[in-house]
Amino acid sequence: MIILGIESSCDETGLAVFDTDFTGNGLRANVLFSQIDLHIPYGGVVPELASRDHVRRLIPLTKEVLEQADLSVSELDAVAYTAGPGLSGALLSGAMMARSLAWALGCPALGVHHMEAHLLAPLLEDDQPEFPFVCLLVSGGHTLLVRVDGVGEYQLLGESIDDAAGEAFDKTAKMLGLPYPGGPELSKLAQSGDASAIKLPRPMMDRPGLDFSFSGLKTAAITRLRGHQASGEDSAHFKEDLAASFEAAVVDTLLGKCARALKQENLNNLVISGGVSANTRLRSQADELCAKLNGRAYYPRLAFCTDNGAMIALAGAMRLKQGEQSGLDVMVRPRWPLEELGKP
Ligand code: KG4
Ligand code: ZN
Numbered sequence: 288m289i290i291l292g293i294e295s296s297c298d299e300t301g302l303a304v305f306d307t308d309f310t311g312n313g314l315r316a317n318v319l320f321s322q323i324d325l326h327i328p329y330g331g332v333v334p335e336l337a338s339r340d341h342v343r344r345l346i347p348l349t350k351e352v353l354e355q356a357d358l359s360v361s362e363l364d365a366v367a368y369t370a371g372p373g374l375s376g377a378l379l380s381g382a383m384m385a386r387s388l389a390w391a392l393g394c395p396a397l398g399v400h401h402m403e404a405h406l407l408a409p410l411l412e413d414d415q416p417e418f419p420f421v422c423l424l425v426s427g428g429h430t431l432l433v434r435v436d437g438v439g440e441y442q443l444l445g446e447s448i449d450d451a452a453g454e455a456f457d458k459t460a461k462m463l464g465l466p467y468p469g470g471p472e473l474s475k476l477a478q479s480g481d482a483s484a485i486k487l488p489r490p491m492m493d494r495p496g497l498d499f500s501f502s503g504l505k506t507a508a509i510t511r512l513r514g515h516q517a518s519g520e521d522s523a524h525f526k527e528d529l530a531a532s533f534e535a536a537v538v539d540t541l542l543g544k545c546a547r548a549l550k551q552e553n554l555n556n557l558v559i560s561g562g563v564s565a566n567t568r569l570r571s572q573a574d575e576l577c578a579k580l581n582g583r584a585y586y587p588r589l590a591f592c593t594d595n596g597a598m599i600a601l602a603g604a605m606r607l608k609q610g611e612q613s614g615l616d617v618m619v620r621p622r623w624p625l626e627e628l629g630k631p
Contacts, residue, residue: 288364288607289315291352291388292600293345295381296373296401297427298322298332300344301596304356304363305604312411313604316356317597319590320344323468330467331457338376345384352596363392367603370398371620372428378619386617395613397603402429402625404598405560407438408587411601416558416585421548423541425569426561427453427468430499430541431625432548435558438605443626444548445497452537453563455501459533462509463526473530474566480524480531485511487536492543497551499544501537508533538569542576555582565592 288308294301303317322340326332353360368385371378382398389396406422409415421444424431430447450458453470460469465476487507490500508529515525545557557577563569564586573584591597 288604289358289362290365290367290600290604290607291349291363292399292596292598292603293366293368293381293385294401294404294594294596294599295341295345295377296369296371297377297594298326298337299594300341300348301594301599302348302352303596303600304352304358305597305600307604307608312413313601314411314597315358316352317595318348318352318355319595320348327467330461332374334374334376337374338380341377341380345380349384349388360388361392363388363394365389365395365397365603365607366392367397367399367599367606369401369404369599370618371401371623373401373621375619375621378621379617382617382619386615389613390615395607397606397611397613398618399599399602399606400623400625400628402426402431402561403441403628404602406433406435406441406558407602407605408560408591408598409558409585411591411597412585412588414585416556416583419552419554420556420558420585421545421552421554422558422560423545424561425452425541425559425563427451427457429561430501432497432544433625434548434552439609439628441625441628444551445499445544447499447501449500449502450505452499452501452541453561455505455537456563459505459508462512463530470563471565474534474568476527477531477534477568480527480529482531482535484524484528485532487511487532489536489540489543492540497544497548499540501540504533504536504540534566534568538566538572541569542572545573546576549580549582555580556585557582558585560587560592562593565589
């Protein structure tokens with residue numbers, strides 16, 4: 288089966304071709320257009336601009352990805368697209384493209400859950416995790432801890448009760464005067480700071496359970512920044528130290544809950560996926576945690592941590608293998624809890 292994957296849930300137009308018979312990891316081609324430059328002047332994603340740009344890019348990128356895969360459009364067996372969660376206009380652009388193409392070709396169109404695709408993304412690598420495992424999904428919109436027993440077998444163990452980890456990174460970065468998207472910029476700044484210089488809380492670690500909260504931590508960091516600015520002091524490394532201390536607090540909290548989840552589920556393999564899984568400190572400390580538990584930590588390659596079409600094509604292929612069908616309607620779900628996957 289040859290599946291075209293289309294991602295358009297936010298500010299990235301990603302297309303990929305996944306071939307179940309292709310040697311290696313099945314990925315035949317992958318292209319991406321990032322809208323970052325378009326949104327930088329606004330300090331964040333402008334939904335209407337995002338939708339319009341997806342519309343502009345979808346057809347040229349479809350041609351490009353087919354060329355890269357050395358395929359003609361008639362050779363596609365299915366088209367998978369992100370049906371949610373995400374920005375409704377952005378989702379609709381990709382969904383319309385996918386549904387129309389599938390209709391013209393007489394093949395199925397599969398609406399994929401964006402977070403399930405992030406969760407499965409490490410299966411695009413040569414070194415793949417085996418089921419069952421605990422998965423930490425950390426993106427701009429979600430922070431979820433999930434027990435994964437197989438494709439479609441997900442049990443939500445915990446989630447953020449307020450800001451997602453990526454959102455907290457982005458908002459704190461903005462206050463530090465860093466450009467959008469702030470997560471990678473803050474992480475870069477943190478590299479020249481001292482992570483123990485500024486004391487910040489590790490939220491929800493003092494209570495039982497697997498939920499997260501990042502809103503208070505973000506506010507604590509911003510309060511320290513304002514206090515420093517008001518004091519008139521000019522310590523050379525304050526921003527670097529604050530970035531490093533904030534990053535350390537987020538990573539400690541995320542991994543503290545992962546350790547708890549692994550213990551609770553009696554597992555020692557951890558998958559971390561979603562945009563924040565590109566974070567170097569998170570990856571190195573997760574490796575250390577899993578090594579202590581005689582297990583392993585798995586991640587997608589850096590290019591597939593953030594949004595991409597490859598993970599959508601892969602998730603579509605797996606759903607198709609499980610016999611999932613598609614209707615002729617164009618269905619998007621801007622809000623779509625992972626627990627409701629598979630339910631009407
Ligand atoms: O998965 P993703 O591309 O989009 C969503 O589904 O939300 O994740 C984007 C998020 C943003 O909040 C971005 O700042 C964050 O991932 N991010 C990072 C890093 N790279 C991306 N956060 C911390 N450190 C990074 N290196
Ligand atoms: Zn994402």
